[in-house]
Amino acid sequence: MAIADTKERLNVYETARRSAALRAAHFLYGAEPKIFSDNLAEGLSGDSEASIAAMIEGVPASSATTCILRSRFTEDHLAAARSRLNQYVVLGAGLDSFALRQGEALGDLVVFEVDDPPFLEWKRQKIVELGLVEPSQLRYVPCDFEVTTLPDALAASDFDPDSPCFISWLGVTQYITVEATKATLAWAAARPVGSEIVFTYVEGNKHAVSVKESLMSKVGGLTYYTNDEMLELVREAGFSQIEEMTEERANAMFFSGRSDGLIAPQSQRLLSAIV
Template sequence: MNKGEGSKTAVAAAMLRAAHQLLDGPHKLLADPVVLRLLGTEAIEWILANQQYYFLPGILAMRTHIVLRSRYAEDCLKVACKEGIRQYLILGAGLDTFAFRQPDWAKELQIIEADHPASQQNKKERLDKAALSMPSNLHFLETDLESLELQLALNSPLIDYHKPVFVACLGVLIYLSPQSIANLFRWAGGLPQGSQLVFTASFNTESRNSLLADKAAKAGEPWISYFSMPELEARLIECGFDHIELLTPAIAEEQYFKGAHLVLPPPRRTSIVKAVI
């Protein structure tokens, strides 16, 4: 990432979410009109003028992944909120829009978006341009997830470490070094009982040579970290998690795609994980 400009891949992910709003008909996996306002007219016009690009097989699969990961995380958050969790921490928030379209059940949440200062500045400028006001329960926390002292970076009065936290870390781990991921898992595993971590991880080493990996590398944000499933589960258990769920393609299809009349195809690989302390 160019730390003076913020994350380009965060903007690219927002473009894929926007394409879902614009190109996929009335049936939505995730309704997100706010992302269109964040991206602005020029981006919308580009998507509409280049529709064929968003239906290329690799791009279509990535669109499913980007939209599904947000939908799944927000569904898990809803359940956690009903169970009493009142803190939602989004690591590497990018252009996430949940706080600006939050449903009634989320009003008691404290939502903390943690990201690099340059990425947060980019988002704030977009919010100002779109005339989107800050919700009273949204807070920004500047942090660098590549910091060797992640616990210190996230040491903030915004987070009550005596109460459980729901943490989302979507589309982030693949860009982090193995040491940074180990630090993140150790930090998350030390959160209070009942805390949850929903994150994405890549188990597909073949994607190193994909078009999307090449685009990310050219943007200065190469994909560098991959897992095997047994390795990931072992590391999470070692760090203090005792319940791990994988959103497999079969579960995702049954839960989100069957009978939903979606243009987006079901995922073909497991990439979304929930871990509970």
């Protein structure tokens, strides 16, 4: 469904802030080894350490890990893809801090953060308030996915559509229409060979109750997919090289034997697809 009105849109902003707060909570209180270390998340979230501690109290272990697992999976895949591309498009970037954490160490990797125009303005103001330095390789691409096409939005930047790119799209597909998701997948599949997209979706068949109980439920209607439905969309878009980070695989790779009791997300699914 579309994000219909200002109230819901404001709630979507809140999910970006809460995503950062969950990364901050893991950075501050998660056991070693950390699954993902975001040292800028606390500042960007705007939450005090006390309110982050209070928030995490009420969050189930499987919800607390949605934001850290997806960022870890993405940055691992980006590192593996780095030798074949030098453009990174962060769709629905929210308070993602990859470019800020890397700084000039980005080298020749240009990062395009795409999000709703007022949200990007708000984020940039926050960055200034925190005294953080935006690396010269960082670009902001204002785009409301429901209104502006991604190619049009990126055309206003120095994004090169003829060069391969890495795309992340984390925590967004549940907030937009199936049609908008299909359009973005089709755009991603049409990138030059070697390009890759990593994205999340919310699986709504067997874990509908967990979804309702999660932080995300504070936003109105969500778009759910079954695993089969999403795989069909990805294949229809033209991808054949697909990798899924299932709950079982995530638990085996990242969460077994942890002293903080964290477990893999139950309803958020992660997927990578290479052109």
